[in-house]
Amino acid sequence: MTQTTANDPTPRWRELDARHHMHPFTDSRALAGEGSRIVTRADGVHFWDSEGNRFLDGMAGLWNVNVGYGRASIADAVHRQLLELPFYNTFFKSATPPSVELSKILADLTPKGMDHVFYASSGSEANDTIVRMVRHYWNLKGRPEKKIFISREFAYHGSTMASASLGGMTAMHEQADLPLPGFVHVTPPYWYRYGGEMSPAEFGLAAARAVEEKILDLGAENIAAFIGEPVQGAGGVIVPPETYWPEIQRICRKHDVLLVTDEVICGFGRTGDWFGADTFGIEPDLMAIAKGLTSGYLPLSAVVLGERLTEELIDAGGEFNHGFTYSGHPACCAAAIENIRIMKDENLIERARESIGPYFQGRLRELADHPLVGEVRGIGMIAAVELSMDKATRRNFPNEGRVGIQCRDHCLSRGLMVRAVRDSLVLSPALVLTRSQADEIVEILRAALDSTLAERGDRA
Numbered sequence: 001m002t003q004t005t006a007n008d009p010t011p012r013w014r015e016l017d018a019r020h021h022m023h024p025f026t027d028s029r030a031l032a033g034e035g036s037r038i039v040t041r042a043d044g045v046h047f048w049d050s051e052g053n054r055f056l057d058g059m060a061g062l063w064n065v066n067v068g069y070g071r072a073s074i075a076d077a078v079h080r081q082l083l084e085l086p087f088y089n090t091f092f093k094s095a096t097p098p099s100v101e102l103s104k105i106l107a108d109l110t111p112k113g114m115d116h117v118f119y120a121s122s123g124s125e126a127n128d129t130i131v132r133m134v135r136h137y138w139n140l141k142g143r144p145e146k147k148i149f150i151s152r153e154f155a156y157h158g159s160t161m162a163s164a165s166l167g168g169m170t171a172m173h174e175q176a177d178l179p180l181p182g183f184v185h186v187t188p189p190y191w192y193r194y195g196g197e198m199s200p201a202e203f204g205l206a207a208a209r210a211v212e213e214k215i216l217d218l219g220a221e222n223i224a225a226f227i228g229e230p231v232q233g234a235g236g237v238i239v240p241p242e243t244y245w246p247e248i249q250r251i252c253r254k255h256d257v258l259l260v261t262d263e264v265i266c267g268f269g270r271t272g273d274w275f276g277a278d279t280f281g282i283e284p285d286l287m288a289i290a291k292g293l294t295s296g297y298l299p300l301s302a303v304v305l306g307e308r309l310t311e312e313l314i315d316a317g318g319e320f321n322h323g324f325t326y327s328g329h330p331a332c333c334a335a336a337i338e339n340i341r342i343m344k345d346e347n348l349i350e351r352a353r354e355s356i357g358p359y360f361q362g363r364l365r366e367l368a369d370h371p372l373v374g375e376v377r378g379i380g381m382i383a384a385v386e387l388s389m390d391k392a393t394r395r396n397f398p399n400e401g402r403v404g405i406q407c408r409d410h411c412l413s414r415g416l417m418v419r420a421v422r423d424s425l426v427l428s429p430a431l432v433l434t435r436s437q438a439d440e441i442v443e444i445l446r447a448a449l450d451s452t453l454a455e456r457g458d459r460a
Helices: 010-020 028-034 072-084 097-109 123-140 161-166 170-176 200-218 244-254 276-280 307-314 330-345 348-354 356-369 402-413 435-454
Strands: 039-043 046-049 054-057 116-120 148-152 183-186 223-228 258-262 286-289 301-305 373-379 382-387 419-421 424-427
Touching (some): 010 028, 054 435, 123 223, 123 258, 123 286, 161 170, 183 200, 200 244, 223 244, 301 307, 348 356, 356 373, 382 402, 382 435
Parallel strands (some): 148 223
Antiparallel strands (some): 046 054, 116 301, 373 382, 382 424
C-alpha cells in the first residue's frame, strides 16, 4: 500500500469522517479506529483511493455501475438538464420531458403488459411503495384481509421499516423490532446450504412449495403478495434451480397472490437480459427497479406496474396518496435515459449474456478445485464463490463469516474489491469488464484463497 506524505489530506479526511460521518451497515466505532478508505476517482472498472492505490472493482460500486465509471455522456446529459430545468416535481398535475420520455423507454423494456411507472429515489423506497400499492389494490378489490407478504430468508429488499420487513435479514430485524406485522419468510432456493440429498431440480420444487405451504397455513384469503429477487444478491448470490420460478408462478396464480420481482440488483443486464424476469421467464404483477437504471450516476428507482395493478390503481382507484419530492427528478431521469442508450448502442446486454458473462462464469468455475471452495455459482455478471470447511458434506465453517472476511481482505490487499457475505465472496463487475480483467479477478481470487488456506482458516 502507498505510504502517506506530509501533504496527503487523507489523515484529515479520516479524522473528519470518524468525527461526523455515520456509515451504513458499519461498526462506526471500529471504523474510526481503522480509518476509512477515501475513494477519490474512478474510470472504467477501476477506482483509486486518496493514497493512490488502484482497485479493480469487482462489485461495480454497490451492484450498480453497470456501464462502468467515467461516462462523460451521462455527466453531459445531466449537466444539460440541470441548466435547462434543475428540478420540478411531478405533483401539481405536472411532469417533465425526461420523466415522460423515460417512462416510455421503461414500458418498452420491461415485460409485456408492464406499462406504467412510479418513480422514487432508492430500491428501499420502491419496495416500500410496493407495499402501499399492494395493500391499496386489495382494499380496492374489496379484499382488505389480504395483507400478508411472503418473502424469503436472506432476502434483501431495502432498509426502510417496510422494506426491511420484506427482507429476510435477521440482523436487521433484531435492531428495529422487525418484521412489522404482515410479513413472513420461508426457505430460499439455496441448494448448497439447504438442498441436502436432493438434486437442485428437486430442491427447487421443494423450496417453491414452501411458499405454498405458508399460503395454506395462513390462508390464501390473507396473503397479498409474494416478493422475490430473481437472483438473491445481497443474501449471497443465491441462484435458484430452474424448477423454482415456474413453480412459484403457478402457486401464486393458483392462490390469487400477487407476484412481485425485486429487480434492483438483477435489472439492466446483470443476469444477461434486461431483467431477471426475462432470464427466468417470470410474469410479475409488479417490479422494483433501481441501481443499474442510472448505473449509479444519480439516485433513481421506480415501480413498474402490470396490467392487473393498472386496471385497479389507475383506472378505478382515484387519487394515490403516496409520493416523494424527488419522484421523477428530471436530472436523474436524464441520467437514466443516457445510461440506457449506452447499454443499447454498445450491446451490453447481449455482451453479458453471450460473451463476457459466459467467459467470466467459466473462469470463476476453475476455482472449484481449490480446497476451500465448496461451490461457484452465478449467471451473467453476478457470481459467488462459497467457501466450505468440507467440500464433500458442504459443511460451513464455525464462526460463520470470519473466513469470508479473511479471504476478502486478502483480495483487497491485492487490489480487488469483492464483498463477503457469510463465507461467500460475491462479485458483480461492470458489464464492460474485459476478458483480461476477468482473468485478473480469478488470479487474485486464487491467490487470496491460497493465503487464506495457509492461515488455517478452517480452524475456529
